[in-house]
Amino acid sequence: MTLSLFDRLTQQRLGKIYIFPTKAGWGFILLLLLLLVLSINFENNLAFALTFFLVGLFVVAILYTYSNLLGVHLVRATSQACFAGEQAGFSLMVSGTASDRREKEHQQLQVSWVGDLTSVSMNSVVVDLVESSQVPVELSVPTKHRGWVEPPKVKIQTVFPLGLFRSWCYQQLSCKALVYPAPVASQHLPATAGSGGQGGLTTQSGSDDFSELKRFEAGMSPQHIAWKVYARGQGLHAKRFASRQDMDIWLDYDAWPDASQEMRLSRLCYWVLKFHREDRCYGVRLPGREWPPARGEHHRLQVLQALALFGKESSE
Numbered sequence: 001m002t003l004s005l006f007d008r009l010t011q012q013r014l015g016k017i018y019i020f021p022t023k024a025g026w027g028f029i030l031l032l033l034l035l036l037v038l039s040i041n042f043e044n045n046l047a048f049a050l051t052f053f054l055v056g057l058f059v060v061a062i063l064y065t066y067s068n069l070l071g072v073h074l075v076r077a078t079s080q081a082c083f084a085g086e087q088a089g090f091s092l093m094v095s096g097t098a099s100d101r102r103e104k105e106h107q108q109l110q111v112s113w114v115g116d117l118t119s120v121s122m123n124s125v126v127v128d129l130v131e132s133s134q135v136p137v138e139l140s141v142p143t144k145h146r147g148w149v150e151p152p153k154v155k156i157q158t159v160f161p162l163g164l165f166r167s168w169c170y171q172q173l174s175c176k177a178l179v180y181p182a183p184v185a186s187q188h189l190p191a192t193a194g195s196g197g198q199g200g201l202t203t204q205s206g207s208d209d210f211s212e213l214k215r216f217e218a219g220m221s222p223q224h225i226a227w228k229v230y231a232r233g234q235g236l237h238a239k240r241f242a243s244r245q246d247m248d249i250w251l252d253y254d255a256w257p258d259a260s261q262e263m264r265l266s267r268l269c270y271w272v273l274k275f276h277r278e279d280r281c282y283g284v285r286l287p288g289r290e291w292p293p294a295r296g297e298h299h300r301l302q303v304l305q306a307l308a309l310f311g312k313e314s315s316e
Contacts, residue, residue, distance in 0.1 A: 014153075017169045019066050025164035028058060058164065065165040068158050071096055072106050072169070075134065079151075079177035081304075083269075087140035088149050088177035094137055094156070096129040105130045108160040111137050114153040114170065143179045146265070146308045150176045180308045183273055184266035186256070214238055248293035249275065249282040265307050272307075276300045286310060 021029065032054055039047035073095060080089040096106050105128075112124035127135045141151050157168035215237055224238040251271050256264050268284065275282040276295070283293035284303050291303055 014170050014172055017066065017069055017167060019062065019165050019167040022159060022163060022166050025061075028054075028164050032058065057162075061162045061164045064161050065158065065167045068106055068160045069109070069156065069167045069169060071104065072109060072129070072156055074154060074171045074173070077173045077175050079175045081178040081180060081308075082143060083180045084143055084146050084182040086143060088143050088151075088179060089138060089140045090151055090173065090175070090177065092137040092139060092154065092173070093134055094127060094129070095134045106158075108158055110157050111139070112155050112157075113139065113141070113151065114155045141177070143177075146179050146181045146262075147312045148176045148309075149179050178305060178308055180304045181262065181265040181269045183270035184263065185270050186267045189271070249280065250285060250293070251275075251282055252285045253287060254285075261311065265310060269304065269307050272300060272303050 032051060035047060035051040035054065038044075039051050074092055075095040076093040078091045080091070082088045092111065094109065094111060096104055107128045107130060108126060109129065110124050110126050125137050125139065127137060129135055139151075139154075141149060143149050151173050154171040154173060155168055156171060157166055159166050215235065226237045226239050251268050253264055253268065256267060259267070272282070272284065276297075279295055281293045281295045284291045284306070286306060289306065291299070291306070
């Protein structure tokens with residue numbers, strides 16, 4: 001991450017407000033010096049008046065630019081989880097001065113990360129605190145690996161009202177985003193196991209699909225009698241119906257012994273997302289931990305968090 005010259009000189013101290021002339025400000029200073037020299041050289045009162053007027057305007061610009069940023073801070077920040085390779089989103093709430101009896105307006109505030117994050121789709125956002133004392137801001141950070149990602153410091157700056165000075169401060173977020181493994185599809189479903197050690201499907205009595213014809217016996221429902229078969233002279237038979245029920249599916253970390261750790265986690269992530277979309281019951285086994293077969297959003301988030309932090313909790 002590349003820091004600008006001013007970011008390095010100011011040491012990014014939190015809560016401090018810095019102010020420095022912009023390029024236009026340095027040009028304005030040069031203009032004032034030239035006007036002062038011309039005024040002294042030609043002893044022209046109008047030139048002196050213009051010079052002093054512009055100097056006063058210059059000083060007022062310092063005060064207004066500094067005041068425009070005074071009291072601005074972040075009151076709340078939340079994060080959104082993502083998969084490795086995607087953008088981790090952060091929702092910030094920028095707030096203005098809360099101690100004033102009347103709401104103070106803060107205009108043209110630029111909110112961005114500290115450093116060079118040119119690959120971020122929303123590298124900076126400009127907001128105004130005019131009609132509301134709080135404004136939401138969305139920023140994102142690129143991710144490469146799973147686990148927790150901590151965002152850089154937030155830089156809030158402004159050049160309002162004349163653009164002659166730039167005032168800025170730094171804020172630190174108190175949240176971090178969780179990055180799940182990037183899902184990678186595998187060619188086949190890993191070995192599954194039910195409660196009896198065998199996976200697959202089981203057949204049980206039901207009324208979903210036709211299964212077979214069975215010779216009619218006492219106690220069977222007359223509604224299931226196959227009258228067409230009886231009319232052909234093949235005897236009295238009853239239709240048997242059955243429903244197919246998935247047994248508990250287990251996704252095992254050891255199902256791919258030749259794959260690397262990251263590839264195993266990515267494949268597990270793929271099957272977790274697939275079974276969740278299909279609303280199927282599944283369990284997950286990781287070395288030292290397992291999650292019994294279940295379904296639903298809570299189960300999915302639990303498993304994905306475990307995959308994201310696998311092998312990192314102890315190291316951190």
